[in-house]
Amino acid sequence: MNIDAIRQIPLVDFLNHLGYQPTGRDSKGLWFYSPYRNERKPSFHVNPRKNLWFDFGSGAGGDIFNLAGELTGETDFIKRAEFIAQKMQLPVEKPYKPVPFVEQPTFENVEISRLESPILLNYLADRGIPRDIAQRYCVQVDYTLHGKRYYAIGFENNAHGYELRNPFFKGAYPPKNITHIANGNLRCNVFEGFIDFLSAERLGYNDGNDSVVLNSVSNLNKAIPCLQHYPLVLCYLDNDVAGRAALAKLQREFGDKVADKSSLYPQYKDLNDYLMSLTPKKSKSTKSKLKL
Numbered sequence: 001m002n003i004d005a006i007r008q009i010p011l012v013d014f015l016n017h018l019g020y021q022p023t024g025r026d027s028k029g030l031w032f033y034s035p036y037r038n039e040r041k042p043s044f045h046v047n048p049r050k051n052l053w054f055d056f057g058s059g060a061g062g063d064i065f066n067l068a069g070e071l072t073g074e075t076d077f078i079k080r081a082e083f084i085a086q087k088m089q090l091p092v093e094k095p096y097k098p099v100p101f102v103e104q105p106t107f108e109n110v111e112i113s114r115l116e117s118p119i120l121l122n123y124l125a126d127r128g129i130p131r132d133i134a135q136r137y138c139v140q141v142d143y144t145l146h147g148k149r150y151y152a153i154g155f156e157n158n159a160h161g162y163e164l165r166n167p168f169f170k171g172a173y174p175p176k177n178i179t180h181i182a183n184g185n186l187r188c189n190v191f192e193g194f195i196d197f198l199s200a201e202r203l204g205y206n207d208g209n210d211s212v213v214l215n216s217v218s219n220l221n222k223a224i225p226c227l228q229h230y231p232l233v234l235c236y237l238d239n240d241v242a243g244r245a246a247l248a249k250l251q252r253e254f255g256d257k258v259a260d261k262s263s264l265y266p267q268y269k270d271l272n273d274y275l276m277s278l279t280p281k282k283s284k285s286t287k288s289k290l291k292l
Contacts, residue, residue: 003081007063009088011046011053014064017087018071022046026146028106034058036070043171045106054106058216059161059176107173108144112154112162115140120153123167128275129198137198141173155179155194155213163194163215172215178223179213188212188230189261190223190250192238192270199275200236205261209234217246224253233258238270 012022015032022030029047033039034055043057054061060070068080084090115121115138124134134153141154141162152169154162159177164170179194188210191197197213200206210230212223227233233254237243239262251258265274 003077006081006084006088006090007065008051009064009084010048011051011064011067012048014067014084014088015046028146035067039170041169043169056171058218059172059174060218106145109142109149110144110173111142113140113142115153117151120151120166123165124153124198127195127199127272128202128279129195130202133198133201137194137201143173155215157213157215165195176215176219178215178219178226179211180226181211181213183208183210185210186230187232187234188227190214190227190233190235190237192217192243192246196236196238196271199272202275203271205236205264205271214246217242220246220249224250227254231257234261235259236261236264236271238262239266240269243270 012030015021015035018035020032020035022032023042024031029045029049031042032044032046033042034044034057037058039057044053044055046053052061052063053067060066064084065077065080068083069075072080072083074080074083115135117140120140121131121134124138125131137155139154139156139162140151141164142149142151144150150166150169152164152166154164154173156162157175157177157179159175161175161177162173164173181197185208189197189200189206189212191200191211191213193215194213197206197211200211212226214220214223227250233250235247235250235258237247237260243262247258247260247262265271268274268277
């Protein structure tokens with residue numbers, strides 16, 4: 001089988017060979033757990049008719065070769081093809097020229113407003129984030145997705161997309177990008193996600209510093225041009241493999257001007273986990289029947 005034929009392999013079959021089964025369906029396709037990252041709610045969507053996928057949690061998407069790249073980290077298309085062929089037990093014959101992926105808009109009737117939902121504010125409060133900090137940096141995003149109405153906390157990025165979060169969903173309204181909060185300071189704090197940024201605000205770690213929120217470690221390269229002008233870069237990254245790899249890359253790029261601040265929370269996965277350990281536990285209220 002040649003590489004053009006490999007491109008026609010149904011994504012659902014490929015995911016099945018990887019051990020992933022659909023968890024649900026909608027009018028446009030099937031939902032899966034992401035095969036290349038951990039998540040508690042499925043946000044990986046496959047459109048079988050177009051044979052394309054989109055990960056609402058990371059903002060990535062494309063055809064089977066794009067997926068192989070996410071799974072392997074390879075940029076070489078022949079190596080991606082070999083990976084697919086190995087999983088599907090197929091031979092590889094000739095080079096493949098990728099077709100650019102054009103993201104199809106899925107979010108409809110998007111409305112941006114002041115963050116006022118008690119459910120969303122309570123969700124942040126349970127994570128140690130008070131109302132005044134939440135409303136200073138976040139908005140409420142109401143949207144229609146596959147014919148259903150939802151709402152979520154929104155955190156805007158430099159490309160005017162939004163990170164989305166509610167008690168049941170973690171994703172993004174594209175385009176995906178970093179968020180740079182400039183206060184004219186010579187120091188810049190770096191965070192993986194906006195919940196950690198809000199946690200630092202609550203703990204007093206920002207203290208007027210500029211901040212860069214990656215909104216995913218996959219956006220690290222987008223942050224480097226922004227960070228190169230700062231004489232001191234303070235990294236509040238996660239204590240996991242991805243966080244340590246991001247820190248190492250920044251240290252290679254900028255040397256001694258990068259400071260690792262994860263030593264402030266060595267026993268915790270991230271800064272928000274540390275903040276929650278300092279916050280008195282509240283009794284859990286009955287979950288709302290409203291759709292999120």
